[in-house]
Amino acid sequence: EVQLVESGGGLVKPGGSLRLSCAASGFTFSSYSMNWVRQAPGKGLEWVSSISSSSSYIYYADSVKGRFTISRDNAKNSLYLQMNSLRAEDTAVYYCARDATSYNGWFDPWGQGTLVTVSS
């Protein structure tokens, strides 16, 4: 079964840091681009970042550029999101999602999400 499981969320003070992880199983992780998508409480989906299969191509939303770093370890079938200089507006459920194709692709599957709360 294709599965993504996020971890690492929690409560952090403004200006703090957090590292999210996403463990993949049931598919050849090294063959797919991966994404982080977040959803603030009661709000819609916001794409955050993507990384190509070999980490050659990395993209960020303007809202997180310079503060967040996406990475992956294909040997460990894992995706990461290092979040620094966190702000209250970063409070959200963070989902990892597999990119179905290398271009114009859809996200499938999604993990169950991990909640990040930024508050003093």
Added chain:
Amino acid sequence: QSVLTQPPSVSGAPGQRVTISCTGSSSNIGAGYDVHWYQQLPGTAPKLLIYGNSNRPSGVPDRFSGSKSGTSASLAITGLQAEDEADYYCQSYDSSLSGRAVFGGGTKLTVL
């Protein structure tokens, strides 16, 4: 303000047909990027519903269909059922954002 515009809410009675629009521009849907749709049931992660404008993944009922024309796309749900009550999101890509993924603001479907 989302790059792709969806109505905040739609509603329909059981058995009826509803449509959800997703309006973009010449830099995203109109540029030829495909549109994908997701269903998010309350308290759960989004789930792929339609990919490549009009294709259904295995397991998605044929009551759900998608279409795309010009700078817009639509999701249609026929034979509305109570379990269809959820949030629905469209997704595409935008050339003005260097090809980054973009989502619509989401539409809450209420089954009356």
